Amino acid sequence: MAVLSKSFQEWLSGRSCNELLHPHSCRRAAFENLFRFAWSNSKYYLPVVLLHLGKHSLRSGGANQEILLDTLWYYAQLVFGGVVDASLISISMCSLRNFLGKFHLYTLLFIPATIGGAFCALFPKRVKHLQHTAIFQALIESLLLHLNPLSKLLASSLSLQTAIFMICSAVILEGQQRRWYNGFWFLTPDAPKDPENPSPSKSCTHLELDCGLYIVRGIRNYLLVGLALDVFRYLVSSSKLNQWNLSHLNFQSTAWLGCYVGLYRAVHCYLRRIPIIDESLKHPLAGFLGGLSYLFYPKLTILSYALLEAIRSLSPKKHKPRKYSKIRFGWSDVLFPLSLAYLIHNYVMEGQRVSALSGVIIDSTTANYARNIGKRIARLQ
Numbered sequence: 534m535a536v537l538s539k540s541f542q543e544w545l546s547g548r549s550c551n552e553l554l555h556p557h558s559c560r561r562a563a564f565e566n567l568f569r570f571a572w573s574n575s576k577y578y579l580p581v582v583l584l585h586l587g588k589h590s591l592r593s594g595g596a597n598q599e600i601l602l603d604t605l606w607y608y609a610q611l612v613f614g615g616v617v618d619a620s621l622i623s624i625s626m627c628s629l630r631n632f633l634g635k636f637h638l639y640t641l642l643f644i645p646a647t648i649g650g651a652f653c654a655l656f657p658k659r660v661k662h663l664q665h666t667a668i669f670q671a672l673i674e675s676l677l678l679h680l681n682p683l684s685k686l687l688a689s690s691l692s693l694q695t696a697i698f699m700i701c702s703a704v705i706l707e708g709q710q711r712r713w714y715n716g717f718w719f720l721t722p723d724a725p726k727d728p729e730n731p732s733p734s735k736s737c738t739h740l741e742l743d744c745g746l747y748i749v750r751g752i753r754n755y756l757l758v759g760l761a762l763d764v765f766r767y768l769v770s771s772s773k774l775n776q777w778n779l780s781h782l783n784f785q786s787t788a789w790l791g792c793y794v795g796l797y798r799a800v801h802c803y804l805r806r807i808p809i810i811d812e813s814l815k816h817p818l819a820g821f822l823g824g825l826s827y828l829f830y831p832k833l834t835i836l837s838y839a840l841l842e843a844i845r846s847l848s849p850k851k852h853k854p855r856k857y858s859k860i861r862f863g864w865s866d867v868l869f870p871l872s873l874a875y876l877i878h879n880y881v882m883e884g885q886r887v888s889a890l891s892g893v894i895i896d897s898t899t900a901n902y903a904r905n906i907g908k909r910i911a912r913l914q
């Protein structure tokens with residue numbers, strides 16, 4: 534970083550906004566950026582709202598007017614949030630340059646991104662949650678890839694990754710079953726036993742009388758979800774590259790989800806019949822062993838998400854009484870702007886320090902604004 538700082542002072546500090554950030558005047562750039570950011574955020578959030586629409590339609594047995602209006606409102610909120618973030622960052626960059634008379638290493642991107650990210654705390658809860666999830670997941674993945682020898686060992690060791698995923702799986706499923714936290718997770722946990730009304734005739738809580746049928750139904754449903762995900766990913770990547778080759782369609786998500794639910798349910802049903810094992814250990818053990826399915830789809834992106842959700846499940850706020858859980862602000866509101874700033878700063882200055890996912894998120898929500906600055910810097914150096 535010392536070398537970068539020195540070369541920054543020598544080559545970039547005295548540059549104008551036009552040379553580093555944008556053509557035309559700062560005011561015109563801010564105006565034009567509004568439309569660019571709105572367009573890029575509209576494209577970026579479209580799959581999210583389609584999933585939202587699909588999930589709520591399935592739950593209510595079809596799309597009704599209320600669900601459609603809610604989806605449109607959610608879409609508008611997401612796009613508005615993305616535009617506000619990106620605009621505040623780009624306007625702060627120009628303002629700091631004009632105020633200080635030159636660029637500094639941390640006033641070019643880091644401080645503007647912190648300012649823009651800080652406003653996320655005021656967004657509606659679901660918009661904030663989605664933005665936090667994307668950035669924290671990208672940060673964890675970037676840190677796993679490039680921070681220190683321990684992270685590098687983890688990134689290269691499949692068995693270590695699998696072990697960590699198994700622990701996260703146990704924590705998340707247990708947390709969801711006990712209602713500590715109800716964020717998105719790939720599996721829905723089995724219903725807990727009702728201590729008030731234990732059924733002596735039946736060890737499991739599922740509606741099916743036969744455990745085998747329950748396991749097979751789970752595998753069938755999750756295979757279909759995995760298949761939909763694989764086809765969706767194939768369609769998105771093929772339309773981006775404009776190459777429609779069926780050999781690029783793989784079924785890793787299908788295999789992973791089918792195996793995950795199969796292992797989890799089979800182990801849980803089996804353990805529930807064994808009286809010598811402590812009741813409180815049965816469910817975490819099933820979640821833990823179900824995590825072995827990571828071997829079918831070993832992706833650092835999934836591991837990063839699992840780590841994030843496990844940390845959220847264990848967050849002390851989730852275990853407090855209901856009146857405390859209504860507090861709107863938390864530690865994540867402080868971490869979010871700093872994480873965003875870290876990712877954007879490093880993406881432009883030292884691209885190899887951040888994950889591919891980080892680059893996709895940053896570029897997709899800023900109409901390639903950060904990437905274009907990186908290109909201009911590379912040309913000027």
Ligand SMILES: [Zn+2]
Nearest residue numbers: 550554559627
């Ligand atoms: Zn400017």
Ligand SMILES: [Zn+2]
Nearest residue numbers: 737744747802
């Ligand atoms: Zn069962």
